[in-house]
Amino acid sequence: QETDRVGLMGFLPRDLLIAVWRAAQKHCCVCGQSGATIMCCVPECDRWFHLPCAKEGGCVNVYVIPFRSFCPEHRPEQEVEATPEPGTECPICMEPVEDRMTFTTLVCPMCKRAWFHRDCIQGQAMRAGALYFQCPLCRDSEEFRVEMFIMGIRIPFRLPTWEDNDAFAELGVRHGQCNARDCLYPGGREEAEEGGPWELLLCSSCAAEGTHRRCSGLTNSIDTWECDTC
Template sequence: CFVCGQTGATITCCDTDCDLSFHLPCAKEGGCVTQFIPPYRAFCPAHSPEQAVEVTPEPGTQCLICMEPVEDRKTYSTMVCPACKSTWFHRDCIQNQAIHSGFSIFCCPHCQNEYRFLMEMLIMGIRIPRRGPSWEEDGAYEQLYERHSCCDAAACLFPGGRDEAEEEGPWELLLCCSCAAEGTHRHCSGLRDSITSWECDSC
């Protein structure tokens, strides 16, 4: 490995005239780019792809993610959004965002461009997991997808209780037409069977 000097380096630069090899864990320290998309190419620092956009950061420009200063030009560690050309960030910062965002919603943190931004980050060696955002794992927002299913009238009159309802008639459960966060049996709120829309007191 040209980075750590140890044996067992199994990744070789894809440039046909280059024989530099390195370990995957050493890639970051050595400034190497490993692409996590087919054909899964890897490059040493001398042959790594560079961002084509011709732009330099203004003096004092900060990383939009960590708010720390970026370098005064594009480098391995300092990157820019290819769409808006004004959003600068550190490689480590955008990599961390990619890990948490996942493939489905990864985008420029400023202009929200998705396709162009994502494709360039993949080419530049940013690993983007093919999954949803990490903050939606373990059912964190599961309750938001559940339909409200109980009667919130001050006095529920249904013999089966607040959590039961019938498909039609006086005991059909109507949800608030504005928020859908509260419900009532028709009879519990004195509504005729012909009423199909109801709004809760909060709305």
């Protein structure tokens, strides 16, 4: 339908019933159970599979137009001519990868040095979203993103999860308390004055700690201060 306001998200009830009936006649090539709704897009192939069985069976779903799906026999393979060196580790989980390209071991087509597990790069894609998804090593985004789409990595078109619910909003808030071991200001650590001995100075290196001038024995002429950590 032209609008998702028709039927259920654009699908008419009649069409949904037909899809359910058809799926009941198809058996999954991975688990053997009925109810398979995804068909390999290769014309001469009659394999069907369940979406949850796809990864276990080595099937690939491409999550961009034209949204094609492939059985294990016809799934796309990377054409990069590269072989991981012995002991190569996935830069995401730091665990060893296989000694060649497989369904579960992928490589960046640009740098050919970043080898990673399918599950690891899928997790990174879900966290980063399409805008920030890139190779963990060379930081290429365009070619890398296209290759991962073709290999069946789902990359959501949304902002990264680290921007959800203002997760890092506190990083934009200026530090506002005295961290001296013994704060002498009568108003307490959270209070300060605009100038003089009770002005709050932040560490000139990290800005993550502060002190009133008098609490650290600083004269009014001193405008910079560095915390013990820095």
